[in-house]
Amino acid sequence: MTFGRLVFFFCFIGASFARSEQEIKKSFVQTAVECAKEIPVSGEEFQKLKDTHVAENKNVKCLVKCVLQKQGMVDDKGMFDENGSIKMAEREYADDKTKLENAKKLYEVCRKVNDEQISNDDQGCERAALLSNCLTENAPKSSATPRRPVILKSDRDVSKDQPKEKSEKEKPPTIILKTREHSTPKDERPASPRSQGNDVEGTQPSKIAQNESKERKDQKFKLMSEPVKLLDENLEFNNAAYEFLNDANSNYLVVGVIGTQGVGKSMVLNLIAQNVPLNDLSRQILNSHEVSPEPTAEANNLTPVESQMESLNITEAANKKSQDKNTFKFKMQDIEFIERGVHCTKGIDMYVTNDRVILLDCQALWSPSLIEETNTNPVTARSANILTVDCLQIASYLMAVCHVLIAVQDWFADYNFIRYIQTAEMLKPSLSASNTVNTSQESSEYNSSVESHPHLLLLHNRCQLEDYTPEAVYTMQDLYRNAFQKSNLQLNSGMYMYSDTNKNGLNIDNVCKGYNVDACGSPMNLFLLPEIYSDFDNRDIYRGHPQFEQLAKRLRWMVLGVNRHQITTVPNLSEKGWFQFCSKAWETIRKCPFFIEYERFLP
Structure with a gap:
């Protein structure tokens, strides 16, 4: 601060x-x-x-x-x-x-x-x-004492009688790494392209050793317009997102989400990804469940003149379609997915915002449609066990690579889901062997045996009026506090619905006026999002909670303001370094014998 x-x-x-x-x-x-x-x-x-x-x-x-x-x-x-x-x-x-x-x-x-x-x-x-x-x-x-650059004496021969006029015309000092031996002949020494160009004009009298991260500041990277696959539908690691990452940035936030089918995981990440507040956010979420109408036969029978007129406006139509599509980055279930009872997200989708927030949306847990997709043979008991292990590996993987993990439910409380989180944490292997990332940041060694654990946010979606009472909030927090009392996941990270001034020292607005330590107990990482009804804009109806837009805004700034702890033992890991760690972490988890042994004990 x-x-x-x-x-x-x-x-x-x-x-x-x-x-x-x-x-x-x-x-x-x-x-x-x-x-x-x-x-x-x-x-x-x-x-x-x-x-x-x-x-x-x-x-x-x-x-x-x-x-x-x-x-x-x-x-x-x-x-x-x-x-x-x-x-x-x-x-x-x-x-x-x-x-x-x-x-x-x-x-x-x-x-x-x-x-x-x-x-x-x-x-x-x-x-x-x-x-x-x-x-x-x-x-x-x-x-104030200024910081001085480290000056390394050049091992090249420098003439003492070098004229001053020639030295004034020389280019700025070249950034180099002093990695060669003094005994190596000058002709055989490796030199950077910039140093080769400078040798034509004259010999540099000194070199300034600087951090390699400064050289990478000029590197270009693409901005994402839509999510890409981190893990595809076959749970294979995909390198397509590498070109969208910034190798010179270490101030990023990784947010993942887990939950069962249809609880609103993609919607929660869409709320966090919104850089500009939307006035009609509730209406757009309701409209996202509708299926876009298919063109009728009558509309397809266009005259040649009408077709030519449409071709003239193709750019304007494409821009409008792109704007509608980019309102929400992650695809949400529409009425067709809901009626068919199938999941929407396959594998893990990844999206990087302009604020360098990396969002990871995973597939539904325990969805029967996953068994139908992954098995061509008749469904057996082992098919369900394989699906369970795959989902546990995904959850453990998100615990290893995320700063914040959001567990979404749409009712209180799914005990199987709580046990699922506990099991995923128990089976998560130590990834110290995967922390060796091929980056220059390893030059400053940092040895630590402490395993990092993400911030866990327990989020309830589609809450009703009675869920916002102080008694209900107290019951929820008491259950989760007892369930995760032996867990290493961080449940007291400041993502609260009310503040404990005796503990935090800072006052934040409460979601409801009745929320306080005496009525609800000590706060923890718990957040409630209400159900969006078709008459949400009717202000005469008592809802028992603030508007959905206000709660969505509060959720976003709480998640983005959380402490960004060190995920690996490599300090100041860049975005591309984190991506390499993700690749090795997934390889380690897929080969971990813990999950294979766990499958043997499943019925």
Whole structure:
């Protein structure tokens, strides 16, 4: 979390204490989080800290005072402790007299804050805010220690009498990796294309070693217009999505969804994929179940003149059709699929939004239509067992490659579905052997035996009025809390319908006014989406919950705002590195003996 000029001040103070930039930020964030537990501050108030001065809000000023006090800058009354700050600077930074003098001058300027007459300031929050403004405004810009690039001496022979005019015309330093031995002859050394071009003009006096990720920033990648297959209908891994991934981006979010047939998995992912809010979202979801009318024989009998007129408007018609198609990225069940009782999604569909959110939509679990598709022979008991194992492998796979896993149900509660999630977690193998990804990011080794686990969001779709009562929410959370008490899946990630101010320190709006800790218990990752009726726009009917559009918007920002933990043991894994990990993870899961042994015990 960035706090604007206040962070700049602490970077200056940290520099005078000989601490690195990462240590400064880490210390400041830890201090701010500790203070936020004691002094609740809303998100809007945090945003005000980005301004030049501290916002005119007592909680914000008291938060600043708490941070300054924990840093040893002020006492309990908010008075600036100049002597203590100077002694600390002299002890920690005794080698650089210049910056020590700068710190003393800054403290001397801002000690006037202690002489200010402030009324109704028993806690010292107002005085601490004045001190913060004074320090941030008067801190010298050049006092922060700049990060210097690592300069490696070139192993090529450099002439000492090289003319200055020739060196000024040379191109910028070439980015290289120092991987060859000094004993290798110059003619046999491998060189990059850029370095070969520079050898014509002259020899570079020095080379700057930089991160390879900077070289990949200029690489082009395609934007997705529709989902592609990650696993096809035969559960074979598909590499078609590789060209849509950005190798220079490591700030992405992977969201997967599981559920039985017809519970609304594709609809939930369509809600998350919406970058622009739709005013008629409920109506478009209702219309998605309708089958597009087929052209009649009368419409097909067009005269040649009418056919020519249609050909003139082919571009406009294609654009309109594309806009209607792109409203929802994932195909949802229409009335034809529902009447036939078949599933809509086959394998795992993958879509990457422009915000670099990777959405994974999997096929229905335990769908009888899957048995009919995958078996040409008569259906037997073993056919059902094979389907069960395939679905367990898909669920374990999504647990291994996703940041967030959404478990969708359309009623409370399917005990078999809960046991299914527990079994998939139990059978999921350790993927440490699959974490060796062929990327340059392995240069910084990170050894950890801790297995990562996704955030699990329990989502109920098509909820009725009685499902939104505080008693029903309490019953749901109590059941899930007992069912997953021994699970490693993360169920307390902030994707709540109401907030626990005693635990979180932050206030968020409750879905319903009656939701609180006393009535519903401690919050967990549970969310309810209502049933959409044909008369949804009738405001005279009491629904017992906010509008569907408001809940869909809340669901989206909760999922996108969740903590993006490290999926593998490779730090800062890029999108393409994650895709390579997905390929090896699926290969490991398909060959895992746990699932084969589990099938033997099935009836």
